[in-house]
Amino acid sequence: MTRSTDGAPRPGRVRGAGTTVVLVLLCVVAVLATGLGWWWQHGAGRPDDLPTAERAISSVPARDSGGRAAVELAERVLGYDAAGFDDEVRATRALLAPGFRQQYDAQMAGVREQTLAERVRLAVKVRGSAVSSASADRVVALVFLDQVTSSPLTPTRRVDQVRVLVTVTRDGGEWRVSRMDAF
Amino acid sequence: MARSPRVRWGWPNLLLGLLALALVAAAVVVWTRPASGGTGDADARELSRRQWEVTEAASAEVEAVLGVDHRRMREVVTRVQDGATGDFAEEYAEGVDSLLSATRESRITARAVVRAVALGPVTRTRAEVLVAADARVTRDGSAGREQLRQHRLRLTMVERDGRWLTEQLEFVR
Incomplete structure (x- = not known):
């Protein structure tokens, strides 16, 4: 001073x-x-x-786009048809994250024989969807859907009411299914 | 007495002032910008809070609606009505008498567990919610055997005086 x-x-x-x-x-x-x-x-x-x-929602744009993608992808992944089964499975695989493909392959391999033999068609109707959590690259959506199983060999249709948590992750700008938990 | 060297404070203070200004601006930017670099982070935090509030309220209401205890149904009814408003409150009130007699006769107990909740379209005062819940039902005399019932519900929640209440409740079948 x-x-x-x-x-x-x-x-x-x-x-x-x-x-x-x-x-x-x-x-x-x-x-x-x-x-x-x-x-x-x-x-x-x-x-x-x-x-x-x-932290449930850290990206509003991802919540919107990922939520929409989860619904569209759930319809594609959970439905199948004996007609063009193998082509459909191949196309659907491209919509999955690599880590989920093995699980999908196993599930499709498990239903393939019966689906082709009985000419099964499993149609998916989404009854509701909402988002549980969303970050910029990962969205978890709760999807209510009905799986309607039909075959020309049986007169009745079976309807399963399903609740599924669909996880989609962004890969190169595209949303892909990385996990599905029906419960 | 030796004189201290004269110190000119003007320029150093001016520079320090500019530095302080820049640092304060940097702090403000760091604290207010979104972590993801987008423009929606404040919105996201607000939406998260709302989702949490709505989730808590919707879960409590669903557990109250699906929960049954034939020995204490008045408490159950009070709990449901406490979280209800509008159409749902009216519909529930209309069915209370038959609900009470039905549970008394069937001697049912149901324990409800919410498995997942997710938020659909939402505004500051209104939200659509999907709830997946299970109810484990037992009857007196069934030796503790449980029956599992899996439910899908769609609720419309509205904000009233700081509380989220159920205005519509629908089983998605």
């Missing part, structure tokens, strides 16, 4: 030094706030430490 010749601080200089201290403190606080904000946005603050209320 500068002082006047008689030892007393000069008011103007004291103000200048005081302002410097305040500005330095402001800079420190701003740096800390910026760092904390960065950590919150990109680090440990997200997503696990946040309560469910804060």
Whole structure:
């Protein structure tokens, strides 16, 4: 601190030094706030430490597009027809995330013989859908659908009321099914 | 007495002021911008909160509606009516007497568990909700044998004085 010749601080200089201290403190606080904000946005603050209320939906556009995709894909994946069965399965595989293809293949292999023998058609009718959670690249939708199984060899149709959680993940701009849990 | 060197505070303070201004601006940007870099993050957080509130209310209502205890049906009815409004409240009130007599005669107990809840179209005061719930039903004298009933429900929830209430409830069959 500068002082006047008689030892007393000069008011103007004291103000200048005081302002410097305040500005330095402001800079420190701003740096800390910026760092904390960065950590919150990109680090440990997200997503696990946040309560469910804060993280169910982190992208509204993904909620909309992923929710629509989940419904369309569920119809494609869960329905099949003996007519053109193999081509349909091949086409549907392209709509799946790689990690889900093995499970789909196993399911289709399990129904193929009977489907072709009895000329089964399994049609899917979506009765309702809504989104459970959504991030930019992953959406989980709850889909209510009816699976209507028919065959020219039997006079009756079977209707299964299904509840399924459909998980779609974005892969190169396209939504693909990465998981399906009927329960 | 030796004189201290004179310090000119003007320029350093001006520079420090500009630096502080820039840092404060950076902090504001970091705290207010969406994590994903999009423009919808504040909307997403708001939607998440609403979804959580609606989910809690819808789950409680569905568990109340599907839950049955023939020994304490008045409590069940009160719980359902507490979360109901509009059309659903009226429909439920009309059916209460027959519900009470039916459960008394059948001596049924049902324990309801919500398995999944998801939010459809939603505004600040209205939301459509899908709920998947199971009810495990037992009858007195059935030696504890349970019957599982799987339900699909569609609810319309409305916000009234800070609470989400069920205005419509439909079984999706």
